[in-house]
Amino acid sequence: xxxxxxxxxxxxxxxxxxxxxxxxxxxxxxxxxxxxxxxxxxxxxxxxxxxxxxxxxxxxxxxxxxxxxxxxxxxxxxxxxxxxxxxxxxxxxxxxxxxxxxxxxxxxxxxxxxxxxxxxxxxxxxxxxxxxxxxxxxxxxxxxxxxxxxxxxxxxxxxxxxxxxxxxxxxxxxxxxxxxxxxxxxxxxxxxxxxxxxxxxxxxxxxxxxxxxxxxxxxxxxxxxxxxxxxxxxxxxxxxxxxxxxxxxxxxxxxxxxxxxxxxxxxxxxxxxxxxxxxxxxxxxxxxxxxxxxxxxxxxxxxxxxxxxxxxxxxxxxxxxxxxxxxxxxxxxxxxxxxxxxxxxxxxxxxxxxxxxxxxxxxxxxxxxxxxxxxxxxxxxxxxxxxxxxxxxxxxxxxxxxxxxxxxxxxxxxxxxxxxxxxxxxxxxxxxxxxxxx
Ligand code: GDP
Ligand code: MG
Numbered sequence: 182x183x184x185x186x187x188x189x190x191x192x193x194x195x196x197x198x199x200x201x202x203x204x205x206x207x208x209x210x211x212x213x214x215x216x217x218x219x220x221x222x223x224x225x226x227x228x229x230x231x232x233x234x235x236x237x238x239x240x241x242x243x244x245x246x247x248x249x250x251x252x253x254x255x256x257x258x259x260x261x262x263x264x265x266x267x268x269x270x271x272x273x274x275x276x277x278x279x280x281x282x283x284x285x286x287x288x289x290x291x292x293x294x295x296x297x298x299x300x301x302x303x304x305x306x307x308x309x310x311x312x313x314x315x316x317x318x319x320x321x322x323x324x325x326x327x328x329x330x331x332x333x334x335x336x337x338x339x340x341x342x343x344x345x346x347x348x349x350x351x352x353x354x355x356x357x358x359x360x361x362x363x364x365x366x367x368x369x370x371x372x373x374x375x376x377x378x379x380x381x382x383x384x385x386x387x388x389x390x391x392x393x394x395x396x397x398x399x400x401x402x403x404x405x406x407x408x409x410x411x412x413x414x415x416x417x418x419x420x421x422x423x424x425x426x427x428x429x430x431x432x433x434x435x436x437x438x439x440x441x442x443x444x445x446x447x448x449x450x451x452x453x454x455x456x457x458x459x460x461x462x463x464x465x466x467x468x469x470x471x472x473x474x475x476x477x478x479x480x481x482x483x484x485x486x487x488x489x490x491x492x493x494x495x496x497x498x499x500x501x502x503x504x505x506x507x508x509x510x511x512x513x514x515x516x517x518x519x520x521x522x523x524x525x526x527x528x529x530x531x532x533x534x535x536x537x538x539x540x541x542x543x544x545x546x547x548x549x550x551x552x553x554x555x556x557x558x559x560x561x562x563x564x565x566x567x568x569x570x571x572x573x574x575x576x577x578x579x580x581x582x583x584x585x586x587x588x589x590x591x592x593x594x595x596x597x598x599x600x601x602x603x604x605x606x607x608x609x610x611x612x613x614x615x616x617x618x619x
């Protein structure tokens with residue numbers, strides 16, 4: 182399996198300690214083969230391998246990670262990104278009913294998944310109705326009725342003598358008149374994509390203007406999944422994909438290719454024949470499932486949070502010992518942009534009002550200017566700002582393309598920050614002050 186192969190590759194890598202460029206490239210060659218064997222689309226594989234190789238060689242390895250863990254982390258992050266990064270929800274209409282149209286090849290699981298989706302939405306407080314638009318397959322209507330009655334969801338049907346377009350329109354009216362707020366249309370499939378099927382689906386789409394067109398794809402479909410997804414998407418401009426039969430011996434390629442090729446997200450996955458076997462698709466969970474390295478990944482996560490914690494502690498020590506320098510100041514300002522350790526540090530101290538700190542102007546432009554000024558200081562000046570006299574200020578201003586006033590104002594800001602930090606830390610030391618307002 183893909184997971185087994187990836188595990189073997191990384192096991193070899195982990196045995197190595199320090200990784201050379203050759204090691205990484207060799208491992209990536211094996212990852213590439215494993216992905217291709219799992220039926221991931223070759224274009225997707227090529228791009229994926231390029232990105233991972235580039236990042237693996239281009240980034241500094243975090244202190245507390247081994248090089249192999251570092252590569253695993255990058256592979257995991259990129260797998261997640263490939264599948265869409267975060268989960269995608271159903272778009273509910275402001276004006277009910279929300280119309281969901283299920284499309285896909287015959288046997289992909291449309292009818293079963295329509296029932297699962299109805300059941301899922303019912304559990305979320307919706308009031309769905311199922312619609313039988315497959316009038317071609319013998320017993321298709323009956324199948325949907327069985328599904329509906331087992332989950333207590335009504336099935337709208339007009340037999341097989343009316344066109345699917347009229348059935349769909351009739352169902353929307355029925356929902357409006359009877360206060361059903363979700364309409365799930367189960368459509369017909371073919372064994373292969375054909376024009377007639379596509380035209381019929383397009384006609385239903387044009388007639389009822391669905392909020393969601395969901396393509397149901399059997400995860401066991403190999404390389405063909407890309408063609409299927411592309412054809413349906415071209416004709417219908419689908420909104421998302423539901424992957425079914427993930428409980429089977431799937432090679433996993435479908436999940437990895439679909440989003441990359443169609444740019445449409447996987448919204449749900451189904452892994453079983455029971456009507457409760459459906460769940461929201463989480464790209465990060467799927468990535469770690471494919472990697473099969475939950476333990477390594479949680480270790481990596483922990484290492485990351487320890488790094489942040491270590492940074493915060495180092496900073497706290499510096500402040501206590503009054504060694505907070507312009508270098509730290511610069512680093513913290515840059516950190517503020519992405520909620521760096523300074524926030525965590527201050528939020529640990531009772532009574533600190535973070536909004537006061539934000540008085541420091543941290544727009545990108547301001548940070549660039551501050552950066553320029555600090556970079557024009559000598560090492561001594563950064564560590565010990567009190568030596569910055571008039572002539573030094575003049576030199577710094579000229580060197581950074583700023584004015585003496587701007588240099589002055591930065592030094593003032595720095596001294597204030599330093600004083601404020603000292604106060605906060607003293608406060609932190611004397612916890613008895615408790616919730617006193619700052
Ligand atoms: P449709 O032709 O697209 O409507 O497909 P159906 O809903 O009739 O499903 C075809 C077959 O696949 C049925 O036997 C289902 O029980 C089965 N099936 C659907 N979804 C799943 C799933 O997630 N896992 C498994 N194991 N079987 C499924
Ligand atoms: Mg069906």
